[in-house]
Amino acid sequence: MNLDHLYQEVILDHYKHPQNxxxxxxxxxxxxxxNPSCGxxxxxxxxxxEGIVSxxxxxxxxxxxxxxxxxxxxxxxxxxxxxxxxxxxxxFLTLMQSKGTQSGDEEVLEDAVAFSxxxxxxxxxxxxxxxxxxxxxxxxQIANRTA
Amino acid sequence: MTLNISAIKxxxxxxxxxxxxxxxxxxxxxxxTSQKPNVVIDAEGDFYRFRNAAVHRGAHQLAEEATDAYEGxxxxxxxxxxxxxxxxxxxxxxxxxxxxxxxxxxxxxLGNIFHLQAGDRIVxxxxxxxxxxxxxxxxxxxxxxxxxxFDVDSNGRLDLSNIDSLINDRTKxxxxxxxxxxxxxxxxxxxxxxxxxxxxxxxxxxxxxxVPHMAVDVTGLDIDFLAFSGHKALGPTGVGxxxxxxxxxxxxxxxxxxxxxxxxxxxxxSTWAPAPRKFEAGVPNxxxxxxxxxxxxxxxxxxxxxxxxxxxxLTGDLIAGLQDISHLKIFGPTDLHxxxxxxxxxxxxxxxxxxxxxxxxxxxxxxxxHHCAWPLNRKLGVAATTRASVYLYNEKSDIDALINxxxxxxxxxxxxA
Ligand SMILES: Cc1ncc(COP(=O)(O)O)c(C=O)c1O
Numbered sequence: 063m064n065l066d067h068l069y070q071e072v073i074l075d076h077y078k079h080p081q082n083x084x085x086x087x088x089x090x091x092x093x094x095x096x097n098p099s100c101g102x103x104x105x106x107x108x109x110x111x112e113g114i115v116s117x118x119x120x121x122x123x124x125x126x127x128x129x130x131x132x133x134x135x136x137x138x139x140x141x142x143x144x145x146x147x148x149x150x151x152x153x154f155l156t157l158m159q160s161k162g163t164q165s166g167d168e169e170v171l172e173d174a175v176a177f178s179x180x181x182x183x184x185x186x187x188x189x190x191x192x193x194x195x196x197x198x199x200x201x202x203q204i205a206n207r208t209a
Numbered sequence: 210m211t212l213n214i215s216a217i218k219x220x221x222x223x224x225x226x227x228x229x230x231x232x233x234x235x236x237x238x239x240x241x242t243s244q245k246p247n248v249v250i251d252a253e254g255d256f257y258r259f260r261n262a263a264v265h266r267g268a269h270q271l272a273e274e275a276t277d278a279y280e281g282x283x284x285x286x287x288x289x290x291x292x293x294x295x296x297x298x299x300x301x302x303x304x305x306x307x308x309x310x311x312x313x314x315x316x317x318x319l320g321n322i323f324h325l326q327a328g329d330r331i332v333x334x335x336x337x338x339x340x341x342x343x344x345x346x347x348x349x350x351x352x353x354x355x356x357x358x359f360d361v362d363s364n365g366r367l368d369l370s371n372i373d374s375l376i377n378d379r380t381k382x383x384x385x386x387x388x389x390x391x392x393x394x395x396x397x398x399x400x401x402x403x404x405x406x407x408x409x410x411x412x413x414x415x416x417x418x419x420v421p422h423m424a425v426d427v428t429g430l431d432i433d434f435l436a437f438s439g440h441k442a443l444g445p446t447g448v449g450x451x452x453x454x455x456x457x458x459x460x461x462x463x464x465x466x467x468x469x470x471x472x473x474x475x476x477x478x479s480t481w482a483p484a485p486r487k488f489e490a491g492v493p494n495x496x497x498x499x500x501x502x503x504x505x506x507x508x509x510x511x512x513x514x515x516x517x518x519x520x521x522x523l524t525g526d527l528i529a530g531l532q533d534i535s536h537l538k539i540f541g542p543t544d545l546h547x548x549x550x551x552x553x554x555x556x557x558x559x560x561x562x563x564x565x566x567x568x569x570x571x572x573x574x575x576x577x578x579h580h581c582a583w584p585l586n587r588k589l590g591v592a593a594t595t596r597a598s599v600y601l602y603n604e605k606s607d608i609d610a611l612i613n614x615x616x617x618x619x620x621x622x623x624x625x626a
Binding site for chain 2: 065068069074078099100101102103123124125126127183186189
């Protein structure tokens, strides 16, 4: 296994220059997720306007995979409808569970296909999913509130 | 005596395999679990192959031989710790040993020497593994006891300056680790045990990181209970030990109830077998206990003092090598006095997970994370660290590989040289 397949340029770039990092003052919900096996932590603020993701900001401490994933995800979901976001979420989850057999749909996942190598390292899948699970939790809370 | 590492390595079949596309395995994670020599694997396998039967039950030859093997293992453990054979309780792990103790103490009725009252004190330290913290913390909650702790100072040593106020007249239990699994610090027991016994308390020692690595003689330590896990001492998983002074085990109530631990049973009441049987309900992990016996014999043959000396020498090389790397911080004592072969560190700009992953690509196995000592990590001000730990099968070239690996990782992740 080649380490470069795991640490693709895109991941290291996002790690060093994260997007949407720093919590927004206003938010609809805030969630805090952690990975108890390694201590990685992430706080995510989510705002929706009429079913569209209007802001995703986050703050966290963790490895390059978890932090880059938060950065990529926040950029990807911004401006998407909840339905579109769900499709992206499902696609990313499928990619993470693929044990290295898939390379990811670039149309849907854009930069997030860079995480395809992670699926070969079982211990790192949770890192890549930390922010995504936080988003899912936050989106669900908003949905329950408006329902 | 210096150890013949290449001969020792041959006893451990795992070193015949390769890692990540043909790389040599450099195992620096014995603090989590040790590798197993053939004598242990064979002892466990041979129990199943030739002697398997439920111990302490049945009148047949196999049951007799199985019982002999199991009780023989108990005698080996007792000899290893310089204890009485009846003072050795087999459990499934150190975690279970400590929980057994906590639950048994928690159930001690009024009048029993172990009985705890609201307002009594349990003392731990800030450097405990969760296994020697959470059970006491929860026992304190259940009984209304106060949980207090020794702080860790900036050198990774216990701050004993407030020992007399911390261990006060209300103190019933002082539970601490012999050697920190994060910092490598070996704690000064005599001062703590003196004060504990002065106020009539009991001293419980988590010896998970010491018993496998140095000679531990319970008669010389002035302690009351001790726990360790077989799997960190070359033994199988699924077996641990609780040692307790026999007069204490005699009065400690049982924790798990069932077969083998009773003396008589009626529909409404029961009485207990004497210790250690009182604490070993059900058919125990027999093959694993036998494997542990083989492991301790193997360690004895090589010599615990030789092993300790070897590990300290490697630890010196490791610390010196890490100190030469810029933007790297070691957590824990950097002098070799009263410390063991566990070294935790952090590199600026590289998260431990990423460092561990890089080292893994070089065949080097280290531990990353909070090492089940979250409060200590918080005190150190880091979410996670990278930990290298050595054992008798490690050699200087393993240390060199780690140091080179860390330097190469800095290059790979493009952080300051
Ligand atoms: C100091 C210390 N105490 C307790 C334990 C728990 O051991 P086990 O998980 O084998 O029960 C460990 C293992 O990591 C340890 O290092």
